Amino acid sequence: MKRTIRTTVFTVGALIAAFGLPAGTAHAGTTAPRVDLRVLVVGDGGPATDAIAAELDAAGTPYTEIDLTQAGRPVIDGGFLADTVDGRPRARYQAVVLPNDNPFPAGSTEMAALAAYEQTYAVPQVDAYTYARPEAGLQYPVHGGYSGSLDGVRASVTTAGRAGPFGYLDGSVPFEDNDPAVGESYAYLSTPVAGADFTSYVDAPVPGRATRGSLVGEYRHDGRRELVVTFVYNRYQPQFRLLARGIVEWMTGGVHLGASRNYFAVHVDDVFAADDRWNTALNCTPGDVDCTDPNAAPDPIRMTPADVDHAVSWQQEHGLTLDFAYNGAGSVDHREDHDGADPLADRLIAGRDAFRWINHTYTHAFLGCVQDTSVVPWKCATAADGTTRWVSRNEIADEITANRVWGEAAGLPLENEELVTGEHSGMKVLPQQPVDNPNLAPALDDNDITWLGSDNSREPEQRSVGPATTVPRYPMNVFYNAGRAAEQVDEYNWIYTSRAQGGSGICEDNPATTTCLAAPLEPATGYTGHIVPLETRIALGHVLSNDPRPHFIHQSNLAEDRIAYPVLSGVLDGYAALFADDTPVVNPRMSEIGTELGRRAAWRNALEAGQAAAYRIGDTVTVEAPAGLPVPATLPTGSTLNDAAFGAPYAGLVSGWTPSVGTPLTLTLPASVPAPAVPAPAVSAPVAGAPSAAVTGPAPDTRVPAGVTEQVVSSARD
Incomplete structure (x- = not known):
């Protein structure tokens, strides 16, 4: 189908005068402007501008958002974009983000005002997701390009991209392909129009041709700069997460409020203790309060000295320090049962400086309400008057203090203000205990606790518990009661398959669960073939999202088959293959x-x-x-x-x-950083030789084609 694009061209002087930009003061042309460090994000309800806004939000970079679909929104004109402060011209925004190269109707004065503003103050524009067309510096895709899916394609950062805003990447930008039945990407691949001042930063091979097409590039024209992005994405997809930092650094010139890092911290709970094993016949864990078969004895999983040696060598190989949340009674009990011997504790204590240590309470006791386990699921026990019975302040304080004393006697390098309670107990847990144990906060105060681990799947935001502030932790779907891959797969199948397939039916009751299975996993291959890739992808997504929250697993996952390591290594090895050396994983403690x-x-x-x-x-x-x-x-x-x-x-x-x-x-700023442009004097008529700001007709509809997902939320099970 032939497209007719209407283009209106104004001179810069006429635009400045027409839209009231403050270039006509006595100081214009000589006075350096003030440029506010704030981004203008103009959205249309699509996922691309939403993703960029989310990136700015996470970093703490100020922005103003306008939704073009909302009635009564502000009108974008010269007064909205610029004014004067103390006689100095002020640009209110250092960058502009649009849904595409021109999302406004034909003849829009708003687009003309934006074009004049960008030209006057050298403000860059990001076209969050636009059609490849000459107005954006690119050939139409029908001229040797491509329109369609890029699922599973490995795009590349070009030489110009590596030397410019995407230099933090090693070069590869893989597009996800998690499900062959779901379209997860859509893109236009094209080459620059002849004569266009266009530099591609990220490109990909054109299917069926020996050429490459641009996915992200800079188009310079009419005194303006646009970052032209021709693939759709949402805030969770790895291809966007990899490029998000560069998009922000391009639009701000690397000068902005806010900061971001790529974080990965892993807490290993229950160290020195043992974790009870999943029973594949009973579909529960003997020893847990909800597994009540009297004939089933607990089958403990506990690390060995060889597991400690493996953890040390793994850390050295991957440049990451694990945080060991420990229970001292685990070693005391083991010595009592083994004539004073505990080779595991001896090895851990001898190598204590290889790890970071967190108080996890002495016996891993439940510190909330007193549990009534006569029913399944358990409930809070009540007194004769019907009030809830709570674990006392002294009991909670003793658990904290006894473990601290034991750790100090063992020479563990502790930060005594950190605490993770067993099962995050003491804090509210729904549905049984909708409020915190009222004795928890005073006990934390007794022990000078200021940081308290919480479960991110229950409470993703920080909050205060007496003198302490919570640190939400991501649970990994590498189960505490699995030391072997076969056990992990069996429990995974039980949780995430239907009742008709022999599963628990949790997914039938909770259809929003993201890890549900269409069919049970194969026992021999399910762990490496399904669970490891999924958990790796989820955790790496957190790493790439400027999210410092730690992940937590259990000591059982470092024992026997050592099932945690394929996931942890997958995250770190995958990261190393994507990022340059100047962008390392940051590994903070609690x-x-x-x-x-x-x-x-x-x-x-x-x-x-x-x-x-x-x-x-x-x-x-x-x-x-x-x-x-x-x-x-x-x-x-x-x-x-x-x-x-x-x-x-x-x-x-x-x-x-x-x-x-x-x-x-x-x-x-260093002298090498270009200063903002000094506005030119305003004139009421065109000036010979002055550059013009081309205000093109609106961009074609570039929303996601039918069948391509707009939102893919990846999260671990609660």
């Missing part, structure tokens, strides 16, 4: 994670309240924020704060947090 989450929340609250902002004039960035508020920023290497080097290097830039002192913070 207190550092809690601190990071806490200051993010404080920063987010300050932004929402309008208490924090920043702007740039020339080579100076000024940040205004309340005293004591931690401020995150990302800047080019060589930037300084009060004549001292700012931040820490990561992904080719420097970034970090600095507390506000109540007066404006002044950061200085």
